[in-house]
Each structure stands twice: as C-alpha cells, then as structure tokens.
Amino acid sequence: MNGEMVRIAELEIDPAQIDAYKALLAEEIEASIAKEPGVLMLHAVSECIRPEHIRILEVYADREAYEAHLRTPHFLKYKAGTAGMVRSLRLVDVDPVLMRGK
Template sequence: MRMPAFLGVFALSCMLVQTAIGAEPTDKVVRIAQIVIDPAQLDAYHAAVKEEMGDSVRLEPGVISIYCVAEKDHPNRLHFFEVYASETAYRSHIASAHFQKYVATTKNMILSRELIETQPVQLSAKAP
C-alpha cells in the first residue's frame, strides 16, 4: 500500500524541524497544504512561491519552517509542510504583505487546494 504523499512530507519535515522548535511541539501550529497548479503556469507559480517562502522565513520570526515538494510523476501537485511558533504567528503570516502578494499573484494558477489541520504529536530531528 502506497503512503499518501502528504504523510511522507510530514514525516520528513518533522525530522528536519526539531532542533528549531524543541521537544514539546504542543504550542506550535503545523499546517499541511496540498495544491494542484495549472501545468501551463507551473514555472510562474514556482517563482512566486519561492519568493513568498523566502520572505516568510527571513522576515517573520514566528515562521519556523516551510517546506514545499512536488510529486515526481505529477510535478504540478505540490505538498507544503509549515511550522509556526504559535497561532498568533500563523495569523500574522497570512496577514503579511508578502503572503497577500502571493495570494493575489497565484490565485488564477491554483486548480485546487486542500488545507489539512494537524495536531503535532512529536517532531524529531538530528542536530545539524
């Protein structure tokens, strides 16, 4: 049985963020998003999302990590794993100018979006 792609992203990302967030993730907000992009607009989407993700991590102290991966056989199916320091940090992120620019820029590129609410159980990673 094949593991759903978002579970693989979640497992890998949990391993990568532990050192940044500590052993007790209960106050963290972890979001998973699955997005399908119009294949004809994939390059433009990649440019927009890379800019937004870079700005988010660089400018927002409450953004702990954001990961985006594409399925090998379906490169227009993207999976995001995001960790925020708190609900307040997440709310600040979605209200930020760079996130609002991303929303406006990509709204016609996105064919479907599924947001998955999660409850962190344990986030572990090896120290770099």
C-alpha cells in the first residue's frame, strides 16, 4: 500500500444493546465515508454465531487522516454514544498483503 494506515478493530458489544450499537456505528461509518476524504474504507461485520463480536476493517489515506478522523464530531458522537455498550475493544494495526474489490 502507498502509506495507507490499515487497522482491524475487534469489539465485543453488550448483547442487550447490539441493535442500538449497530445504528450508531452505521451513522458514524456513513458520515466518515461521506465527509472525510482520508477515510478510504470502513467495513463492519459481525460473527454469525456471536453477533455481539464486531470486526471493523479501517483503511485511511495515512496516519494524519486517521488522527483527523478521531477529532470529527461524528466520531466523537459515536464514541460517547457507545461508551456503555462496548465491553472490549482491541485495535490491531495490520500490513495488507493484498486488498482488492469488485
């Protein structure tokens, strides 16, 4: 990749709040993609047998774009709104081997 920052966020959400969490996450992802040119990709998935386990593949143009993302009103709203829902969060910086889409 050409200087991009790629990360996987591994979250465990309170199962009783999963629908509310997904709504806030969808709002945050939509705003990030629409408003931030440095946010190249945000893909969120949940495990089939444990839907409270969410994984987010995040791709930013560079570290500066990621740092700017953390300061946006929509991200701060997401963090505040989901604070009581997230049981655990692990951020894993990764090196892409090959990423393609169609």
